[in-house]
Amino acid sequence: MKNTTQQVQQVPASQPAVSAGSMLTQVSSVLAFIIILILGAAWLARRFGFAPKRAGAKTLNIRASVTVGQRERVVIVDVEDARLVLGVTAQNITHLHTLPPKSPTDSEESPSPVAKADFSNMLQTLLKRPGKPQ
Structure with missing residues (x-):
């Protein structure tokens, strides 16, 4: 071995x-x-x-809201065929009144041409200096 x-x-x-x-x-x-x-x-x-918005979907817009109490509000809501006045509380929503639909041609109170002319006249009178001819 x-x-x-x-x-x-x-x-x-x-x-x-x-x-x-x-x-x-x-x-x-x-x-x-x-x-x-x-x-x-x-x-x-x-x-x-998650999904794109539909083109033909009905619209719902809150136009105005006023607080009436600690948890109460009055809301004007525009829907397709009417304007609704709703009372909203913490517990429920109450339909108060239905207004006619607002037409698209109605605009918010636009200033009138007369008001513009009055403003321009008032501005010119303020810019005048005493003793200086116009």
């Missing part, structure tokens, strides 16, 4: 490829990215809505 010496090589214990701190940082950064992605998607959904 041959006398051979077997040499036992000691292999040093292998170090983990990634340290615990590095792994924790990597997992937390991925989690933060996912949360930011969810928040961004929610913001976009809220900003642009």
Whole structure:
């Protein structure tokens, strides 16, 4: 028999490829990215809505609102074929009156040409200096 010496090589214990701190940082950064992605998607959904607005949809606009009490208001709402005067409280909404629909040609009280002329005349009289001919 041959006398051979077997040499036992000691292999040093292998170090983990990634340290615990590095792994924790990597997992937390991925989690933060996912949360930011969810928040961004929610913001976009809220900003642009889930469905586009229909062109033929009826409109509902609040034209005026007056506070009458601590939690009570009177509101004028424009709908397609009428204007509604509603009493709004914390518990319910009451229909008070129906007004005729406002025609598109009716504009908010536009200043009349007479008022413009009066203003220009008044401005010219204010700009006149005493003793200076016009």
